[in-house]
Amino acid sequence: MSYQASNFDVIVIGAGHAGCEAALAAARMGCKTLLLTLSLDTIAYMPCNPSIGGPAKGHVVRELDALGGEMGKNIDKTHIQMRMLNTGKGPAVYALRAQADKVLYQREMKKAIEEEPNLTLHQNMVEKLLMEDGSCKGVITRTGAEYHAKTVVLTTGTYLRGKIIIGDLQYESGPNNQQPSINLAHHLQELGFEMVRFKTGTPPRINSRTIDTSKMEIQPGDTEPRAFSFETKAYIMDQLPCWLTYTNEKTHQYIQDNLHRAPMYSGQIEGRGPRYCPSIEDKIVRFADKNRHQIFIEPEGRETLEMYVQGLSTSLPEDVQQDILRTIDGLEKAEMVRTGYAIEYDAIVPTQLWPSLETKLVPGLFTAGQINGTSGYEEAAAQGIMAGINAARKVQGKEPVVLNRSDAYIGVLIDDLVTKGTNEPYRLLTSRAEYRLLLRHDNADLRLTDKGYEIGLIKEDRYQRFVAKRNAIKTEIERLRKTKLTPNAEVQTKLAELGTPDINNVTELANLIKRPELTYQEIMKLSPAPVELSDEVMEQVEIQLKYEGYIQKSLLQVDKMKRMEEKRIPHWVDYTKISGLSSESREKLQQVMPVSLGQASRISGVNPADISILMIYIEQGGRTA
Amino acid sequence: MENDTIAAIATAMGESSIAIIRVSGQEALTLVDHIYQGKNKLIEATSHTVQYGHIVHPSTNEKVDEVLVTVMMAPRTFTRENVVEISCHGGLIAVEQTLELLLSTGVRLAEPGEFTKRAFLNGRIDLSQAEAVIDLIRAKTDKAAKVAIRQSEGKLSTHIRSLRSEIVETLAHLAVNVDYPEYDADVLTGQFVVERCKSMQTDLERLLQTARQGKILREGIATAIIGRPNVGKSSLMNALTQENKAIVTDIPGTTRDVIEEYVNVRGIPLKLLDTAGIRETEDIVEQIGVKRSEKALQSADLVLFMINHAESLQKEDLFLLEKIKAYPSLIIINKTDLPQQIDYEVVQAKSGNKKMIPLSVKTENGLDQLEEAIKDMFFAGNIDVNDQTYVSNARHIQLLEQAKASITEVISGVEQGIPLDMAEIDMKNAWQSLGEVIGEAVAEDLIDQIFSQFCLGK
Ligand SMILES: Cc1cc2nc3c(=O)[nH]c(=O)nc-3n(C[C@H](O)[C@H](O)[C@H](O)COP(=O)(O)OP(=O)(O)OC[C@H]3O[C@@H](n4cnc5c(N)ncnc54)[C@H](O)[C@@H]3O)c2cc1C
Numbered sequence A: 001m002s003y004q005a006s007n008f009d010v011i012v013i014g015a016g017h018a019g020c021e022a023a024l025a026a027a028r029m030g031c032k033t034l035l036l037t038l039s040l041d042t043i044a045y046m047p048c049n050p051s052i053g054g055p056a057k058g059h060v061v062r063e064l065d066a067l068g069g070e071m072g073k074n075i076d077k078t079h080i081q082m083r084m085l086n087t088g089k090g091p092a093v094y095a096l097r098a099q100a101d102k103v104l105y106q107r108e109m110k111k112a113i114e115e116e117p118n119l120t121l122h123q124n125m126v127e128k129l130l131m132e133d134g135s136c137k138g139v140i141t142r143t144g145a146e147y148h149a150k151t152v153v154l155t156t157g158t159y160l161r162g163k164i165i166i167g168d169l170q171y172e173s174g175p176n177n178q179q180p181s182i183n184l185a186h187h188l189q190e191l192g193f194e195m196v197r198f199k200t201g202t203p204p205r206i207n208s209r210t211i212d213t214s215k216m217e218i219q220p221g222d223t224e225p226r227a228f229s230f231e232t233k234a235y236i237m238d239q240l241p242c243w244l245t246y247t248n249e250k251t252h253q254y255i256q257d258n259l260h261r262a263p264m265y266s267g268q269i270e271g272r273g274p275r276y277c278p279s280i281e282d283k284i285v286r287f288a289d290k291n292r293h294q295i296f297i298e299p300e301g302r303e304t305l306e307m308y309v310q311g312l313s314t315s316l317p318e319d320v321q322q323d324i325l326r327t328i329d330g331l332e333k334a335e336m337v338r339t340g341y342a343i344e345y346d347a348i349v350p351t352q353l354w355p356s357l358e359t360k361l362v363p364g365l366f367t368a369g370q371i372n373g374t375s376g377y378e379e380a381a382a383q384g385i386m387a388g389i390n391a392a393r394k395v396q397g398k399e400p401v402v403l404n405r406s407d408a409y410i411g412v413l414i415d416d417l418v419t420k421g422t423n424e425p426y427r428l429l430t431s432r433a434e435y436r437l438l439l440r441h442d443n444a445d446l447r448l449t450d451k452g453y454e455i456g457l458i459k460e461d462r463y464q465r466f467v468a469k470r471n472a473i474k475t476e477i478e479r480l481r482k483t484k485l486t487p488n489a490e491v492q493t494k495l496a497e498l499g500t501p502d503i504n505n506v507t508e509l510a511n512l513i514k515r516p517e518l519t520y521q522e523i524m525k526l527s528p529a530p531v532e533l534s535d536e537v538m539e540q541v542e543i544q545l546k547y548e549g550y551i552q553k554s555l556l557q558v559d560k561m562k563r564m565e566e567k568r569i570p571h572w573v574d575y576t577k578i579s580g581l582s583s584e585s586r587e588k589l590q591q592v593m594p595v596s597l598g599q600a601s602r603i604s605g606v607n608p609a610d611i612s613i614l615m616i617y618i619e620q621g622g623r624t625a
Numbered sequence B: 001m002e003n004d005t006i007a008a009i010a011t012a013m014g015e016s017s018i019a020i021i022r023v024s025g026q027e028a029l030t031l032v033d034h035i036y037q038g039k040n041k042l043i044e045a046t047s048h049t050v051q052y053g054h055i056v057h058p059s060t061n062e063k064v065d066e067v068l069v070t071v072m073m074a075p076r077t078f079t080r081e082n083v084v085e086i087s088c089h090g091g092l093i094a095v096e097q098t099l100e101l102l103l104s105t106g107v108r109l110a111e112p113g114e115f116t117k118r119a120f121l122n123g124r125i126d127l128s129q130a131e132a133v134i135d136l137i138r139a140k141t142d143k144a145a146k147v148a149i150r151q152s153e154g155k156l157s158t159h160i161r162s163l164r165s166e167i168v169e170t171l172a173h174l175a176v177n178v179d180y181p182e183y184d185a186d187v188l189t190g191q192f193v194v195e196r197c198k199s200m201q202t203d204l205e206r207l208l209q210t211a212r213q214g215k216i217l218r219e220g221i222a223t224a225i226i227g228r229p230n231v232g233k234s235s236l237m238n239a240l241t242q243e244n245k246a247i248v249t250d251i252p253g254t255t256r257d258v259i260e261e262y263v264n265v266r267g268i269p270l271k272l273l274d275t276a277g278i279r280e281t282e283d284i285v286e287q288i289g290v291k292r293s294e295k296a297l298q299s300a301d302l303v304l305f306m307i308n309h310a311e312s313l314q315k316e317d318l319f320l321l322e323k324i325k326a327y328p329s330l331i332i333i334n335k336t337d338l339p340q341q342i343d344y345e346v347v348q349a350k351s352g353n354k355k356m357i358p359l360s361v362k363t364e365n366g367l368d369q370l371e372e373a374i375k376d377m378f379f380a381g382n383i384d385v386n387d388q389t390y391v392s393n394a395r396h397i398q399l400l401e402q403a404k405a406s407i408t409e410v411i412s413g414v415e416q417g418i419p420l421d422m423a424e425i426d427m428k429n430a431w432q433s434l435g436e437v438i439g440e441a442v443a444e445d446l447i448d449q450i451f452s453q454f455c456l457g458k
């Protein structure tokens, strides 16, 4: 029996990383929001790595923060260690990564949700969407509650028709033995969504009491204070280390001998797994000449002895897993407390989405997270906030917010998904971004705070702090451009002291700083700033001036792309009526329904001639209309 | 993309010895001025007038061609943009050089049909013609694609593929260092990258040189030498190229595979294809050769059909005569130093009145007439080579130049201490320019490479 439950503006299904951000964003934008999830004990649960950030992913967390998201703040409060990676490389690829206390992370996120005024949290399983005239107008739960809403955000992760696989054991399940979502998966199919079957996996966990860290390399956190959020001021300095060990010939031999028991190779797995997360059996087969693989041992939290064994993701049978562990240095006596597994699940083919993350098929329905074919907490959260924002804006009658590829990694991620689709679980990599130098970790606030403020997720006081920072950067850069050194004896001596060659002409400080051997701090010795500047401001001044040439080069490319991006494709365009298109590109264009010529040009198989033809067709229609 | 200045050869090559290069866009006048010397600068010229002057190399000041330039200012032009038309007189090579110089000033090579497209988008052509514009773009693109496919099978693309795979390996390595900082792959050093780039720079320079001499790049008119075994095809090839590349023997069936060579015959670039003599044969290797010859025939712009002066017309000759009817072709009657056995009138009749050229490769008697005949055919417009071939040469050169410039920037950047992941921007650009030469997709390659080259995971 079903009953009429309350009405909302926005309903979010699933309190994973995507759902939490979506619900918080919608509520904070003033929408009456409901968050439904299978279990209140697994809010923002991390089924795999106890870690957030890293290259590209860490950038996304900072972007989320600049837009007013929660992930950055939450991990800042709950990590056991943080490290800046790639510090030996250029600033564009510096990346922050945190090891999380998983349980604490969940608890803090749950609290943030509970405390949010416009947000109602409820434990329940959604089985169906309420449809009215082809649009989504709410949900029906297993308990029969009919909730009405103006828009719905679906973020059910790896739960749809989830199936766990361990050796020859298979059973229907969500991650970590959560209940799977079966009916909802069938319902989506009935609505006409094209689905794919993907696969991912997780390694076994072990008890830290049973490992010998003296045989491993220690991996401590940074001693400098680090944070994801631009707002965090309280740093956690008491950190726990991770440990590094390696597989060896024995491990590899053992796996080889047991390959016949691996579901991967006996054809029991139909889902498509990600190449960037191969299981250990996959690594041994595909890279047979590598005689060892790294294994990182990472604590799952402060209040537990459970350790995550990074590098050993597997779906081999339980007994084999236990034996593999024991071949590894330092793990000879390791007790396995959780068995590794692979999980198969349904995902939506993401080219069925508009760049706003609304589905083309069902107006009012937005999807975000792993259900869209991605993998990763950060990727999920990024889509979550965008879907939440756009679901709220739709309720408010506003145009969707879409980030460009030159605005943010979030823009790259979503554009890739909706334009190209994906044939494996999609992970962000810095190499997916064509304007990597512009999308730095350090300037996420400069790129996105304005947007966050406009959207309404960045509050006035924070915005004012941001504007002050931006002005300070600008003023200092102008000062360095105006301040010039004359080549006299005094100046040359000072330069020599800084270990840099003489100058031959009158030289702006802004140019001098481009010398690789000079830092901003050293420039300050030649001519100190009139006011005290924060570390972040100094960092920006240095990066923006030092790499000016390369930044300019990237900006030029962005400019070119922008013009195509701004050419919108009107709704009346009917690809079947355009005679000159090749049949391949017609099919692709019909499927993707790009919103701009820029997006159209990124669809594989659509060539410049097709774009020209499309332009002419649009122009023709425009004039007859 | 829409506001930049574009150029292309406007007259079909071969129709006359004058070729017109059309330039359109806001910057058309200023850009052409970079490579033009006359009494006045073009920007100072009155609209819709013709100027006399020279195209000169902007850095060496060397004269490339004597030209008449028509200056037409927006909006009273075909595209409603500023338009410059350069009439070149110095033949094909001069046209190509002029186009190449233009491209080096920042003019972009027009996409197929782009002038008409601009005319349409700027309201110059009325709506009823939209379909025609679409058809034109489609047709031109298909033609260009055909040229591209032909080129992608050639030597140039082999070179470029290997350069690209070298770059993509380096890129993948850099990417892994960046995206997986803890992964135990060697960290690429600046020194290593510089060394690699320097060797690529040399390769690119070599490619460019050959491109300019028109050897590898200049695709030329695909000219197939066809005929029965032992009539002297390979000998002719060697005579025209002045090399002894093709093996010549008195054993019929010597040539077993198609041999390509590039030559310049009186200013006209030819891609000569020496083929296996066509006859029915039991020999498997020879059979394959014959198949390939037939393929060469199909893709030929011009056929040089050879028969033996000193033998009577054979069954195979007749069969081949029938086959080549559909192609622009010349009938070469070789071995005129030997006593005549062949009946010229029959040949003439069976060939459908094609031009016959008696010659002897051995004594070189008649070779001049052959060269002259090829030239005449070309300028009479009888050989259907489209301007795409020439245009694509200029385009290749432009792209190769870009690739080289990018590689040079990688080197100078790294040597100045720029972080590798930043210099990578330039390396990616080089990779993309090279990809465009051979028309290869770029997007997913790198990601694929990363995961096949390195064992990553959790
Ligand atoms: C075994 C495993 C291994 C993984 N390995 C990696 C990895 O190595 N690297 C990596 O980057 N990522 C990995 N991931 C992926 C990562 O965990 C996810 O990408 C991320 O958690 C997805 O976030 P999400 O919000 O989309 O979904 P989830 O975090 O899965 O959240 C889904 C939420 O929806 C709720 N829900 C589901 N169905 C319903 C319903 N019908 N009604 C109401 N609520 C519902 C669930 O209770 C849950 O709260 C792995 C995931 C798993 C399961």
Ligand SMILES: Nc1nc2c(ncn2[C@@H]2O[C@H](COP(=O)(O)OP(=O)(O)OP(=O)(O)O)[C@@H](O)[C@H]2O)c(=O)[nH]1
Binding pocket: B227, B228, B229, B230, B231, B232, B233, B234, B235, B236, B247, B248, B249, B250, B251, B252, B253, B254, B255, B256, B275, B276, B277, B278, B334, B335, B336, B337, B338, B359, B360, B361, B362, B363
């Ligand atoms: N007398 C005379 N002999 C010639 C002439 N041209 C070629 N030959 C000879 O004819 C023979 C065959 O020449 P090739 O050039 O190998 O003939 P081909 O047509 O390439 O033969 P296949 O490769 O077998 O199909 C050689 O012995 C040449 O030296 C010519 O003009 N006069």
Ligand SMILES: [Mg+2]
Binding pocket: B233, B234, B235, B246, B247, B248, B254, B255, B274, B275, B276, B277
């Ligand atoms: Mg031969």
